[in-house]
Amino acid sequence: QKLKRGIPQTKWKRRIYKTSxxxxxxxxxxxxxxxxxxxxxxxxxxxxxxxxxxxxxxxxxxxxxxxxxxxxxxxxxxxxxxxxxxxxxxxxxxxxxxxxxxTADYLKSYRVLVKCGRTLTSDDLKRLQALVTIISQRTPTRVLRRRSDLVRKRKVYKLKARLVGRKHIELEITTDPGLYVKELVTGDGGRTKPSVAEVLGCECEVKELDVIAIHKKPIKGFRTEKKKS
Incomplete structure (x- = not known):
């Protein structure tokens, strides 16, 4: 477990962080x-x-x-x-x-606190079930300098949403490994489809992100990705 934010998993060549x-x-x-x-x-x-x-x-x-x-x-x-x-x-x-x-592929569950650009309703929470599907995700812009520009297909298996304020929602999401959850929320300028921002029709920002479970049983045969031409 990593209990504090702001700590990388492994050592960095440049000493940006105090520890890992x-x-x-x-x-x-x-x-x-x-x-x-x-x-x-x-x-x-x-x-x-x-x-x-x-x-x-x-x-x-x-x-x-x-x-x-x-x-x-x-x-x-x-x-x-x-x-x-x-x-x-x-x-x-x-x-x-x-x-x-x-090489093992473990399903992951996340808890995400999201700030949205408008006031939300209970109907908006129901609409978010549209994300329980196959997500098409092009390599996020924030990691392009170190990752190949690919389109990945990843599945969202479960999604629970609850209002925690007029413009805030808390999501619990279970996904295939390799899905970039921040971009699932923001949409990354259309590079991730569908996304929370697309479904709700407003800008969305991740305020907090936690991995809450790494499921023990690996899955096989889910990887479908190709280079963007």
């Missing part, structure tokens, strides 16, 4: 194993501004450990001392687990 999920987890383990360095392999990643309240599977790979036997229960206690990250059920694995983690 990787560093908070690896510090006591590197000290105990006397390893040279650690590699962090996570089952996906959340946005830096998001919390991860679900339990995300990961493998921490220790390079050149001088001690191979450590008390994992003690490691859990040391990692969980702060209020930034929490881990549970640590166990030793072999290298094959890294490939499983990196």
């Amino acid at each position: 999920v990787q560093e908070l987890i690896e510090k006591p383990i590197l000290k105990a194993t006397k390893g040279k360095k650690a590699l962090f392999h996570g089952a996906g990643r959340e946005d830096i501004t998001a919390r991860c309240l679900g339990w995300r599977p990961f493998v921490l790979e220790i390079k050149e450990p001088r001690r191979r036997k450590v008390d994992l229960k003690e490691m859990e206690k040391l990692i969980n001392v702060g209020n930034f990250v929490k881990v549970r059920r640590l166990r030793f694995v072999d290298s094959s687990e890294v490939e499983k983690i990196k």
Whole structure:
């Protein structure tokens, strides 16, 4: 779990952030194993501004450990001392687990606080069920510099919406992995269709985003994406 916003999952080459999920987890383990360095392999990643309240599977790979036997229960206690990250059920694995983690496709559930550009009604909440469908999503503009320009098809399986103010709604959404949830809300200038903004006919902004569940059972055969010509 990542309990605080503003923390990246892994180390950045440029020291923009004070710490990361990787560093908070690896510090006591590197000290105990006397390893040279650690590699962090996570089952996906959340946005830096998001919390991860679900339990995300990961493998921490220790390079050149001088001690191979450590008390994992003690490691859990040391990692969980702060209020930034929490881990549970640590166990030793072999290298094959890294490939499983990196290729597994887990459904994700999110909670999103959205600010809208107009006053909302209960009828608007009903209209949002139109998003429980296949979403066509072109690579978001905010990640184009590091991602190929593709059109991805991802499914929204469930959506619950409730009013939390005249212009605010809280959404709980379960989706395929790889769906950019912020753009599902904003529409990203028409690059994501349909979107919350399109369905409601107004500008929408994500104020808070949390991953609330990473479902254990991976799914197969959902990926349909192609380069944009």
